[in-house]
Amino acid sequence: MKTKFILFCLLFVGFAKVATAQQNYSSAVGARFGYPLSASYKKFISEPGAIEAYVGLRGNTAWTWVSISAAYLHHKQLEIENISGLNWYFGGGGSVYFWNYKFTTDIASTTLGLQGYLGLEYTFDDLPLSVSLDWVPTIFLNSYVNSFGGGYGGLGIRYILNR
Numbered sequence: 357m358k359t360k361f362i363l364f365c366l367l368f369v370g371f372a373k374v375a376t377a378q379q380n381y382s383s384a385v386g387a388r389f390g391y392p393l394s395a396s397y398k399k400f401i402s403e404p405g406a407i408e409a410y411v412g413l414r415g416n417t418a419w420t421w422v423s424i425s426a427a428y429l430h431h432k433q434l435e436i437e438n439i440s441g442l443n444w445y446f447g448g449g450g451s452v453y454f455w456n457y458k459f460t461t462d463i464a465s466t467t468l469g470l471q472g473y474l475g476l477e478y479t480f481d482d483l484p485l486s487v488s489l490d491w492v493p494t495i496f497l498n499s500y501v502n503s504f505g506g507g508y509g510g511l512g513i514r515y516i517l518n519r
Contacts, residue, residue, distance in 0.1 A: 380441060380479040381516040384486050388412070390510015392423055398486075398514060404431045408449075418458055425451040427473055434476075441479040448472055451494070468497045475509070479516070488512040 381400070388394040392412030400406045405428060412423040427449025434442045451469040475490025491509040 380481070380519060381484075381486065382518040384514035384516045386486075386512060386514030388510045388512045391508045392421070394423075394425075394510075396512055396514060398429075405429070406431065406445075420456050420458075422454045423451045423469075425449060425469075425471065427471060429473055429475075431477070441481060443477045443479075444475065445477060445490075446472075446474050453496075466498075469505075470495045470497065471508075477512075484516040484519075486512075486514045486516060488514075 383397070383399045385397050386395075388396050388410055392414035394410040394412035396408060396410040398406055398408040407426065408429055409424075409426045412421075412425065414421050414423070427447050429445045429447035431443045431445045434444055436442060449471045451471060453467040453469060455465040455467060457465070471492050471494045473490055473492055475488055477486060477488040479486045489509075489511050494505040494508050496503045496505060
């Protein structure tokens with residue numbers, strides 16, 4: 357599976373020409389569907405650079421968490437024939453997680469996380485919408501055991517506030 361993923365990435369990069377990102381908007385608000393489920397705000401501070409902040413919620417019957425996250429994302433345009441408005445991005449950020457464990461007695465905890473970002477974003481020309489798909493690997497600090505979470509990220513849908 358890992359070999360197929362690496363091969364797909366190499367083919368994708370081979371067929372795509374990378375250029376400087378040209379953003380079609382300056383700020384957007386929306387939702388991120390994935391881990392965690394989040395409300396999101398994104399603001400471009402330069403041509404390639406954006407700050408994204410989001411508040412997320414994740415849980416099950418044994419625990420829940422609320423997270424507050426912020427990241428700097430650097431965008432690059434992908435020039436694929438007949439597709440405009442497609443960018444890829446990478447970046448880094450951090451999170452604070454407020455945990456509640458539901459065992460025999462409720463236990464609360466706070467954890468910090470360092471995050472990396474890798475994703476694709478498509479902005480529609482004629483609709484005030486932006487759609488993104490990203491992977492957000494996270495290193496959890498000061499938890500019971502420092503750990504790595506590789507299953508975070510999701511699908512983002514944002515309404516463009518300013519073009």
